Amino acid sequence: MQIIERTTAFDGHYKLSVLQVQDGPDVLRRERFEPGTAVAALVYHTGSQQYILTRQYRIGPEAEILELAAGMVDGAEEPATAVRREIQEELGYDVDHLEQIARLLPSPGTSSEVITVFYAEVSHQSGPGGGLAEEHEKIEAVSFAAADLWKLPLEDAKTIIAVQWAQLREARR
Numbered sequence: 001m002q003i004i005e006r007t008t009a010f011d012g013h014y015k016l017s018v019l020q021v022q023d024g025p026d027v028l029r030r031e032r033f034e035p036g037t038a039v040a041a042l043v044y045h046t047g048s049q050q051y052i053l054t055r056q057y058r059i060g061p062e063a064e065i066l067e068l069a070a071g072m073v074d075g076a077e078e079p080a081t082a083v084r085r086e087i088q089e090e091l092g093y094d095v096d097h098l099e100q101i102a103r104l105l106p107s108p109g110t111s112s113e114v115i116t117v118f119y120a121e122v123s124h125q126s127g128p129g130g131g132l133a134e135e136h137e138k139i140e141a142v143s144f145a146a147a148d149l150w151k152l153p154l155e156d157a158k159t160i161i162a163v164q165w166a167q168l169r170e171a172r173r
Contacts (some may be wrong), residue, residue, distance in 0.1 A: 015053045033111040039083040040070035041118040042162035050143040060084055067156040079116040092129030093122035101165045117162050
């Protein structure tokens with residue numbers, strides 16, 4: 001397959017492109033959602049020995065959900081820098097230790113989105129968290145002991161992946 005033409009159908013908060021794709025003798029029309037590059041982190045507080053998730057309203061499911069602290073990479077910013085910034089904005093913590101879990105393509109059939117998922121250890125809260133008012137964020141930090149986290153009925157894919165990674169990591173200890 002080869003992209004032979006690309007046009008922008010919508011360019012607002014997110015972007016939607018229309019692609020003409022050559023597939024042998026056939027030319028196919030495909031829409032591609034282009035939300036940008038994202039980061040997310042499973043945050044572990046080393047003092048309280050609890051994982052910290054966020055609860056906020058999400059437009060996709062039209063409901064509040066539990067998920068990792070997450071956000072978008074700004075311009076040429078490195079994912080590790082972006083996730084540290086997002087943890088500070090959403091939870092108010094400085095990161096002591098950071099390691100990458102995975103680089104995900106959450107919906108490669110329709111979206112160009114890439115999410116880099118991290119594990120972050122924190123111990124010192126230096127800000128209020130809750131998100132940025134200018135971004136209309138209203139984020140609640142919710143802490144869980146590992147045994148409780150494993151039992152949550154999670155729906156967000158990046159969060160499920162990070163929690164399963166943590167379960168496997170703990171099982172190997």
